[in-house]
Amino acid sequence: MRTALVTGGARGLGAATAERLRADGIRVITLDIAGDVDVVVDITDEKAFVEASAGIGPVDILVNSAGIPGPGIPLVETKADDWRNVFEVNVLGVVATMRAFVPGMVERGWGRVVNFASxxxxxxxxxxxxxxxxxxxxxxxxxxxxxxLATTGVLANAIAPAVIATPMNDNTAPDVLAHITSLIPMKRVGRAEEVAELVAWLSSDKVSFSTGAVYDISGGRATY
Structure with missing residues (x-):
């Protein structure tokens, strides 16, 4: 049985992904800063995360769903700490999990990494x-x-969702949410289970000749 680690697994896209992977018979470990998850740890706390990752053990599938939106304000009004806080979670959090679990995947000759972009x-x-x-x-x-990692048996891909109905978007400013939803040709927001289906495919043996790619799930917003 393969083991998957899903960060940001307490709710939203992470929770939907965990549920979908379990349906495929995968052992799923969820990780988040709080909530009903298997591992509670702040992914920005390097020492705590290293300790937690040692207890998790080998991981075959790594899904990096943890992320925060940061402030919805004009660039010129942002502060350095705003940038640091978001990058600590959204970027360095991804780096931390990959550094922790990808070497084991390489040793075993098989692995899947799916990073949530946007x-x-x-x-x-x-x-x-x-x-x-x-x-x-x-x-x-x-x-x-x-x-x-292209010759190691480990595939690393990203997904780029448009607006998805998740708790994270509950805190997005209404005018911002309306604008980015208006850009979607399908004229609706996406559903978490739709995203989870794409992640399940990227986590499987069914994808074998794609790595370093970005898969849009945007209702037609992306035209390139």
Whole structure:
């Protein structure tokens, strides 16, 4: 039985992904800063995370869903600490889990990494410069890692959702949410289970010749 670790697994896309992977008979370990999860740890606390990862053991599938939106304000109003806080979670959190679990995947000759980016990382959403930049960083680091791992049996890909109905978007400013929803040709937000289905495929043997790629799940928003 394969083991998956899903960060940000307490709710939203992480919780939906965990449920979907379990349906495939995968042993799923959920990790989050709080909530009904298997491992409660702050992914930005390096010492605590290293200790937690040692207790988790070998992981075959790594899904990095943990993320925060940061402030929805114009770029010129942002502060350095705002950038640090978001990048600590959205970027360095991904780096931490990959550093912890990818070496074991390489040793065993099989692994799947799915990193949650965002359409914001490709398009840049107004008044979400920090979040957009952090997700662009996730895309770039996934592309780089995919090339590094290409001959190891470990595939690393990213997904770029548009607006999805999750608790995280409950805190997005209504005007910002309305704008980014209006960009979707399907004229609706996505559902968490739709995203989880894509993650399940990327976590499986069914994908074998794709790595360092970015898969849009955007209702047609992406045209490139």
């Amino acid at each position: 359409m914001a990382g490709k398009d840049g959403n107004p008044n979400l410069s920090i979040y957009s930049a952090s997700k662009a960083a996730v895309i770039a680091l996934t592309k780089s890692a995919g090339k590094e």
